[in-house]
Amino acid sequence: MNDEEREGLISRAIDGSCGAADWERLEMLAAADPAVWRDLGRSLCLDSALRRALRAVGARAEREPCASRRPSLLRLAPWAGWAAALLLGIAWAGVTLEPGSRGQELDAPPVAPDTSPPGLVTVDSSTFPAIDPARVVGVLPSMVVGFRPAAGTSDLEVIVLRRFLEAGPESELRMLVEDEHGRPSAVPLGLAGLPLSESL
Amino acid sequence: MAPRSSFEEERAGEIWRTHRRWLSAVLLAHRPRGADLDDLLQEVALIVTRRLGDLREPERLMPWLRAIAVNVARGAARRAAAAPAQSTAPEELDGLAAAASDLERLELQEEARHVLCLALALAPEYREPLFLRCLDGMSQRDIAEALGLPETTVETRIARARKALREAAERRLSRAGEPRLPSGERSV
Numbered sequence: 001m002n003d004e005e006r007e008g009l010i011s012r013a014i015d016g017s018c019g020a021a022d023w024e025r026l027e028m029l030a031a032a033d034p035a036v037w038r039d040l041g042r043s044l045c046l047d048s049a050l051r052r053a054l055r056a057v058g059a060r061a062e063r064e065p066c067a068s069r070r071p072s073l074l075r076l077a078p079w080a081g082w083a084a085a086l087l088l089g090i091a092w093a094g095v096t097l098e099p100g101s102r103g104q105e106l107d108a109p110p111v112a113p114d115t116s117p118p119g120l121v122t123v124d125s126s127t128f129p130a131i132d133p134a135r136v137v138g139v140l141p142s143m144v145v146g147f148r149p150a151a152g153t154s155d156l157e158v159i160v161l162r163r164f165l166e167a168g169p170e171s172e173l174r175m176l177v178e179d180e181h182g183r184p185s186a187v188p189l190g191l192a193g194l195p196l197s198e199s200l
Numbered sequence: 201m202a203p204r205s206s207f208e209e210e211r212a213g214e215i216w217r218t219h220r221r222w223l224s225a226v227l228l229a230h231r232p233r234g235a236d237l238d239d240l241l242q243e244v245a246l247i248v249t250r251r252l253g254d255l256r257e258p259e260r261l262m263p264w265l266r267a268i269a270v271n272v273a274r275g276a277a278r279r280a281a282a283a284p285a286q287s288t289a290p291e292e293l294d295g296l297a298a299a300a301s302d303l304e305r306l307e308l309q310e311e312a313r314h315v316l317c318l319a320l321a322l323a324p325e326y327r328e329p330l331f332l333r334c335l336d337g338m339s340q341r342d343i344a345e346a347l348g349l350p351e352t353t354v355e356t357r358i359a360r361a362r363k364a365l366r367e368a369a370e371r372r373l374s375r376a377g378e379p380r381l382p383s384g385e386r387s388v
Binding site: 004007008010011012014015039042043046047049050051052053054055056057058060061062064065 | 213216220221223224225228237238241242245309311312313314315316318319330331333334335336355356358359360362363365366369370
């Protein structure tokens with residue numbers, strides 16, 4: 001019996017596809033070389049461990065929905081949360097520190113009812129002033145957040161989140177917290193103790 | 201071209217749900233070290249959805265899907281080769297350390313992770329049929345159909361892969377006294 005046949009029998013035994021003749025051959029071989037049982041045992045253990053590992057891989061694949069329902073390129077970087085917090089912070093500072101201008105605009109009634117998906121707001125030039133290039137200090141990689149059919153063609157429109165780092169002079173910052181009654185409250189932050197972003 | 205009708209979308213979704221598990225094994229067998237499996241899966245899903253209309257022979261679905269997965273993995277390998285190397289690990293530790301860190305998100309037990317690392321070191325033509333056999337217990341006929349090989353060749357490759365895996369594990373055992381790697385894994 002050659003090595004190829006020996007390994008073929010071991011492999012079939014692992015798969016549970018050995019017939020009576022296969023077992024007979026395996027036992028004959030093992031009678032002459034008991035290492036066959038040892039190799040079969042080791043291969044069974046390895047196969048079992050590999051199946052456990054690949055089960056985890058398969059479980060991950062099971063969580064991947066079809067691309068027609070979810071954009072394939074949507075992948076949030078680990079720092080995306082911090083980037084979002086930074087952008088929200090800039091927006092918050094911009095709104096709270098200029099009550100004479102943007103604050104009044106925010107008090108105005110909405111132009112149209114918001115029919116956008118949860119988590120998004122409709123674009124409104126009165127509440128989203130244009131980006132001032134003089135204040136942009138960096139641009140983060142854009143993120144593809146979705147696709148939709150393009151009107152009138154068979155193409156797809158790619159919905160991209162463009163991310164800018166914007167800087168502007170502020171004399172006072174506030175942090176949003178909850179007071180003892182659970183109501184939102186803006187607490188002034190001392191500028192002196194804030195960590196400086198040397199890399200920016 | 202992307203499928204437009206809801207019927208085609210539904211068909212693409214059904215195909216994806218049916219085949220995504222074994223496609224993940226193909227990607228795992230062919231992807232470059234460090235490539236994110238989820239990203240590759242999504243890329244495959246997107247191509248399947250867009251090009252399903254190009255499939256002229258429905259009976260060739262499995263090899264068609266596998267070809268997409270292999271091409272996606274090769275594309276990732278080309279991108280990885282073009283990108284500047286980021287690893288600073290010593291060369292002799294780079295293999296297992298990178299593979300182990302790459303697989304951390306799978307939340308595997310240590311032994312399963314070790315064996316998967318060993319299996320990933322096998323030649324692709326051996327590890328792919330072995331992964332397909334072990335992931336879903338695909339029949340040899342299905343594996344042969346997906347790979348475009350005779351069943352006897354698939355059986356031989358799986359047997360050789362199991363032997364090579366066993367020998368690699370034995371080599372690992374014989375070197376078990378080596379110092380631990382930075383990632384907490386032992387050398388292969």
